[in-house]
Amino acid sequence: DADVTQTPRNRITKTGKRIMLECSQTKGHDRMYWYRQDPGLGLRLIYYSFDVKDINKGEISDGYSVSRQAQAKFSLSLESAIPNQTALYFCATSNNMNTEAFFGQGTRLTVV
């Protein structure tokens, strides 16, 4: 089983719908991140959390919200999906700022 699991792996949704992307990890890490990837733009940080009670906005948080339900779980919600949120979304975890980050396999989201 993967150390970082994202569900769903692929999703097509309609404009205006609410959708939740889920991430769970078995690494025991406190730090968790949500990124989106668009062609030519690399990975851009949406939200990050350094422990269960800590939530921080990244560079592109508008239109998104997150919930850190437990150390192992970090969910990303699109309250009202719009087509320009079509992207590849990655969840990641790390132990501290000086060590490797581990990624989930990604969620390919299409908003039509």
Next chain:
Amino acid sequence: RKEVEQDPGPFNVPEGATVAFNCTYSNSASQSFFWYRQDCRKEPKLLMSVYSSGNEDGRFTAQLNRASQYISLLIRDSKLSDSATYLCVVTLYNQGGKLIFGQGTELSVKP
């Protein structure tokens, strides 16, 4: 200005070539530095950390220049399997160590 900038490429090189990628970062409070590899829209995976003294792992050499705020990755004797996107990553000490990615440099190694 982006916090981490890379030449997006693509770099098209023949097998056996040596290729170098550069990355610049704007925040002097950057703490740690990494190169990640990403294959065809799969998840990024750590290639190597970058240390102040420079470090080598087989055909890969990473260098850090804090004064000029850039990081480099050198790949010697390129293989077909090196074809991928290479992502430069920094952590920001003054922001709790959050991870910031460059946009990636695409490498294509041809026979």
